[in-house]
Amino acid sequence: MRFAVVGAGGVGAFLGGRLARAGHDVSFVARGRTLEALRARGLRLTGDEDFTVPAAATDDPASIGPVDYVLSCVKATQITEALAAAGPLLGPGTAVVTTQNGVDGPRLTADVVGAGHTLPGVMKIFAMIERPGVIARRGGPGTLEVGEWDNAGTARVRALRAVLEGAGVGSPEPDDIWAVLWRKAMMVIPLGELGAITGLTLGELLARPRLADLWRRATAEIAAVARAHGIDVGEDAVEETMAFNARQPAGSTASLCRDLMAGRPSELDPQTGAIVRLAHEAGVPVPLHDLMYEVLRLGRAQAG
Numbered sequence: 001m002r003f004a005v006v007g008a009g010g011v012g013a014f015l016g017g018r019l020a021r022a023g024h025d026v027s028f029v030a031r032g033r034t035l036e037a038l039r040a041r042g043l044r045l046t047g048d049e050d051f052t053v054p055a056a057a058t059d060d061p062a063s064i065g066p067v068d069y070v071l072s073c074v075k076a077t078q079i080t081e082a083l084a085a086a087g088p089l090l091g092p093g094t095a096v097v098t099t100q101n102g103v104d105g106p107r108l109t110a111d112v113v114g115a116g117h118t119l120p121g122v123m124k125i126f127a128m129i130e131r132p133g134v135i136a137r138r139g140g141p142g143t144l145e146v147g148e149w150d151n152a153g154t155a156r157v158r159a160l161r162a163v164l165e166g167a168g169v170g171s172p173e174p175d176d177i178w179a180v181l182w183r184k185a186m187m188v189i190p191l192g193e194l195g196a197i198t199g200l201t202l203g204e205l206l207a208r209p210r211l212a213d214l215w216r217r218a219t220a221e222i223a224a225v226a227r228a229h230g231i232d233v234g235e236d237a238v239e240e241t242m243a244f245n246a247r248q249p250a251g252s253t254a255s256l257c258r259d260l261m262a263g264r265p266s267e268l269d270p271q272t273g274a275i276v277r278l279a280h281e282a283g284v285p286v287p288l289h290d291l292m293y294e295v296l297r298l299g300r301a302q303a304g
Contacts, residue, residue, distance in 0.1 A: 037134075097146055102185055
């Protein structure tokens, strides 16, 4: 099976590395120092295991041609540009799998390639770039849940799940991929927001009762927005999310937090901004997200 991984950061490298090790035809679309490292030394994954695989890497999607699946692993802010350039990867039956944090990834993807080519996906992992071409897995289940736009059971989704499982990437079958997407947002968006504001890790946030309560309230706001848009995240979604948080590595941080603290381009708008936008569209009050969005936007502007 042929794959193209667009974006060789933590998620893209983890997925592409596992698939390549399992013998699949995997090409990475990368640039700059990452492209140079992949060509020179291959891709190394560390963490629960340590292995290196040769990496077919290019900055020219036309040199790859049409593939079965495109794994879109760029940041949400890069989707439009990256997929517009990735046209040569798309054949009539090619599926583009989204992996971005937040809830805007599938919409942004469909705006470029069409909903028929888009498979909403939810990646659950803590993985970080140690240096170009070297990715460290820090925790999380390491799973990729995938579904059709309308949650239909299709051959291409079943085939992808089977390939992922065979490569050591868990791929549970979701009843509703949109509910899974929003449930992840309930966890990772507040972690990124509160982490960026306080400079604290997951464990440090949970160890402070007032901050843990803020996290719970922010999670509840996202759940309310999901329900207002017809997404059934479950009656106990907030408490189940907080329980999931408590099981994750204490030193974990979200990419939103790391990027904002380092002054890099971030997913603040497609994560926090999307929640605020969707809340206002539905008439749902989200005072914490309104406040955090303004605070973090101000901090970003001052850092820039």
